[in-house]
Amino acid sequence: MIKKHRLPLYIGLTFVSIAFIMMLISLFYTPYDPNAIDPTNRLASPSLTHLFGTDNFGRDIFSRVMEGAKTAFLIGTVAASIGLFLGFLLGASAGYFGGWIDELTMRFIDAMLAFPGILLAIMLIAVFEPGMKNTVIALGIMSIPAFARIIRSSFIQYKSYDFVKASIAKGGGAIHIMIKHILPNAVSPILVAASLSFSGSILAESGLSYLGLGVQPPDPSWGRMLKEAQPYITSAPWYVIIVGMVITILVLGFNLLSDGLRDVHDKKA
């Protein structure tokens, strides 16, 4: 087999790392106070003093983008963790036990997938009120099916392997076998799914926040910045363009990362 290109993996890593470093720096330092209003300097175009320009309240967009990275990573991490935890419970029991448990779980997953795009999250937020916490929970629940499916198929695959059969024959308990023997072998596909869940959650959060159903002020959010920028699309196009590009780059980074991880995994297999 000819060596596969690692370029997408490296570009993905670079994009994600840049955003991650920006987020880390924003914990200690931003060029301006992200919430400092300057009515004399509204919608200033990008310059050396304001790298990304200023918004309709004269706030520094670069500083606000840095702040927004915190929300993006927080949402990505927590949503992926919730999705992984619940997806693992569903997928592992479906794959391990099979039979009607599997059948019923899969129908439940099908039912969750019947809510297209961010509809499931919208429904949950409609009932539980918008805000950071509920957005994260809703996006976590939304990412359950992807994790559950991948973990289920790993379990079905590894269940038939000799080392697992041997462990069952020795009388190992179900949970012991799952965690000790099957889980370590499913790590790579889970990493791929986690990376995809990150990009999906960031994209979904920007959509929800744009609709006003996601993160609420004063929490920073790139999606809400786009909502605020929309009325000025003709007078200050850079505002819309820059914020959207930042979202795209981070989402692309995670997508390339998961693609690259999958290639590395496929080659090992």
Next chain:
Amino acid sequence: MAPLLSVQALDVAFQLPEGEFLALENISFHIYPNEVVGIVGESGCGKSLTSQAIMGILPGVASIKHGNISFQGCSLNDLSSREWQELRGNELTMIFQEPMTSLNPVLTIGRQIAEVLKKHTSLSKIERKQQVIKTMNEVGLPRAEALWKAYPHQLSGGMRQRVSIAMALISRPKLMIADEPTTALDVTIQSQILDLFQTIKQNHSTSLLFISHDLGVIQAVCDQVIVMYAGRIVEQGKVEKLISEPKHPYTQSLIQSIPDATKRGQRLYTIPGTVPHLQERQVGCPFSNRCTYKLKQCETSFPDTYEFDDGHTVACHLFAKEGDGN
């Protein structure tokens, strides 16, 4: 009589990350009209590669380095892709080993056979169908009308192979190449397909290049045999002669490993060792490390080809001092 196909001093090389390797070396043979020629050898000897070189379908990493293949007197080496399309499926056809995968799963049997006529003749749709049904009957496919609309997965392996044969036969080719056409089949089906090749041989003026790892199968259908080992021709000659008086030690081992009634109850002979991989081939005779008659020079130089009566040739150092080395 002029040969239908001549292969002259053909070298085919593989371009691998580790470098370039000759997979076929100095291959020369002729096929005359109406002749059935067999190529025999273990897997990895370059039999299929030889047939792919003739059909012009070498895999991307392989290419002809030296030598010439000519068909009906004209060289195939620098045919344009349009000229190849005219030739393939028309005067030069091929049957493959795997009847399970060599047919398109989503097209009907009738359409797949008729496609050959559509490409190479100006027959009308109805005439094409008549011709297809006739050929299907000829190759022993029952209920041709019903099979016309069937899909490959509905047929047994033997029937699928008959479909492949019908596809290769329908254009009345000058030369048919069959690459291990019976290997993937059950023993009983195998002998039925071999019978079909016998019938084709009698009823058609088609030459056949028949490739198999099984000398018994070759014996059943061929006039002339070529024995290949590690990308080289080690022996060739008339089939009766080659089987009754094998010269090359490799041919002798192949004959020993044919199962037959007189050896009943005995353990079947298997040649010790394996064919060296492309990257592991060294100077000298590639068979030397498995050969019981190994001489000193076998490790240092590949033997010349020595000729006997009736065009029987062998490439082995044992025959260097003219005559019998055994």
Next chain:
Amino acid sequence: MRYYLYKFSMFGITLVMVSLIIFFVFQLLPGNPAQIILGLDADEQQVRHLEQELGLDKPAIERYIDWIAGVFQGDLGESLRYQLPVSEVLADRIPVTTSIAILATVLTVVIGIPLGILIARTDGKIISVFLSMITQLGISIPSFWFGFMLILLFSVTLNWVTSFEYVSWSDDFFGALRSHFLPSLSIAISNIAIVIRYLRNTILDQRKMDYVRTATCKGLSERAVLYGHVLKNALIPVITIMGLITADTLGGSIIIENVFALPGLGSLLIQSITSRDFPLVQSMVLYIAVIVLVINFTVDLLYKLIDPRIRQKG
């Protein structure tokens, strides 16, 4: 036949699960729903009246059964905000969203499939990597932001489109096509990228198959092999993802309708959430989810009909 029976019963179970999920989630409305709907300044009598009207005084199972029975009779309840039956409110909105979804699916097929085929013909390593990244970009762009970019391009830079007002099909066909085009394209962009990636991979996989060699040995040109043999095999799996893609356009429509101010289900959904019109939200969510299930079920059956290997087993 048994296969179809199985598929139908699975479809039924999934439908029930979807309705249960929706019902359950709306049961979780914190506090007294009637109070929330009416606001804190409503008096007790009003609240009790609304509770009775909504059937909130009955047990949950009875309410679920009432709800589903109503749905089957075409009664989706009453919108609080519009004071109209939900089905009537939806009737105006459905054609808009349906048009967007259909147009987006058409764009996906018309742009994605030819590009996927074209791109499959290039199999150089560097080009492959480059194309893969371009299509990943298409998947990564937020659709509503892509909508903004289209607005910028067509109205500001090119000055081709002066207004983004909604035009209905019955008023002016071409005007309607124009007003639906950019929203549909915004939704379609990521699906186009998905179709290109998927189709290219299936074509490259199919090209390695033995039947391709057989076809070549019949004397067919590379083109004839691609269009006559490979494509049929490669498009069959694409049909399965078309179901998912069509469903996804409905989800995409929710956001895009808000960008382009289209009076469809998506904009209604967000308005209803803001005005706490829960019966309307609940019915709309159910409506969209059921449509998605029906689309996927249909595509699933269609797939079996198209693939001869499965068709004959059935």
